[in-house]
Amino acid sequence: MSRPPIICLLAPAVLAASTSGYAVTYLTPAQAREEMFPGAAFSETKIKLTPAQLRAITAKSGVRVRHPDLTAAHTADGAWFLVDEVLGKHEFITYACGIDARGAVTGIEILSYRETYGGEIKDARWRAQFAGKTVAAPLKLDLDIKNISGATLSCRHITDGVKRLLATHALVLKDLR
């Protein structure tokens, strides 16, 4: 091999670095639902959790519930399809979760992933630009050709989100049909 086996990129060499947020859309909720439950017929329900339900879900899951509004769909035999979003320090992730009639997770699919740096993610205005745009009108923060090799980003927020959805199912959805 003629090329050097190790390349040191010192400060001057990284001036060409690009700076930006990063966004990628994988699936629409409808596509994710069809992949998780092929051919199944769903009824959609808009649910507004009461303050008492919010407290009960938080107590059961150990995860704070941020939004009282829930977009949910269920089949005649009691399977649920839920779309949820979680907010990390720098990332904003929309995902879908399938739950079967016994209350077990049948699948989790990431619908979209966005990240930004510099504290903007806590900013309500920054988040507001995504409201209602989740997948229908994907936001182009940057070209999605980016393949980032980096330290592992934890998926703890999604794990917590799923705990919250399972508690929501056990306390509210299970008896709704």
Next chain:
Amino acid sequence: MRSCSKTSVELRRARPLLGTLVELRVRAPTPALAGRAVRAAFAAVARVQALMSFHEPLSDVSRLNRTAADRPVRVDPRTHRVLRQAQALHRATGGLFDVATAPPLVRAGWLPHGTAPLPATAGSAADIVLLPGSRVRFRRPLLIDLGGIAKGFAVDQAVAALRRHGARAGLVNAGGDLRSFGAWRAPVQARRPEAPGEFVHLVRLRDSALATSAPYYAARRVGGRLCAPVIDPRTGRPSAANLSVSVQARTCCLADALCKAVWLAGPAAAAPMLRRHRARAWWLPAPGSAAPPARSRHAA
């Protein structure tokens, strides 16, 4: 990439696995084939997670940590294979890549307590005995963690599953450990260790793997210093360097493991290690920290 691209479809999916996000991109002749390949690849990754997770009390790793010092434990052939690779790399890196460094990771809080007891004395990967019939014994109580190699292995398994199911080309990215196959060209960027929202272009990856070790998501304060979850087996302590090290190699398993050894060896000592494995590395220190030792090669 010529005529076949006209009759192929592309699919891009991501799921939370291996404690991170695993993204698959595939090109296959039909949507049905692409879908089947993606499902098989996610299943292969989930299998590696179930076998090799330190967090999972019933994984091969946890069973070994609890029992292998007392009697041989039978493991999945895949776990046996990863351990054999880990041991070969332990020798090839002069002991710098060592899967038996879990105790300091547990003590600092990177790994959970309780899946197995902490050994009283320090051992190394050389104390692992690989027996026939996928059995494993420890010469002394050990706490092993395959976190530094199994993620890369999971990526390799995902690529194998995609190919087996008819995918022509694609890219697997497990939280930054990547591998591309077929005619998939992936321009790869690394995050700057001092500003992870900024990216540096490294390479266009084709039929090759790349992994990165860096502290920005995982740093913890240990003994007053901000440290990365890279344990130096010579001191038994985590590294305090603010550095991003990427390694390109044939397989992601190799890239993943070599990253840790290159990190600890420094650029000069890492060069022969990389040459022997036909690998190469990028060394990105945060400005003002961990200046590379003299004699290393500077590329601007």
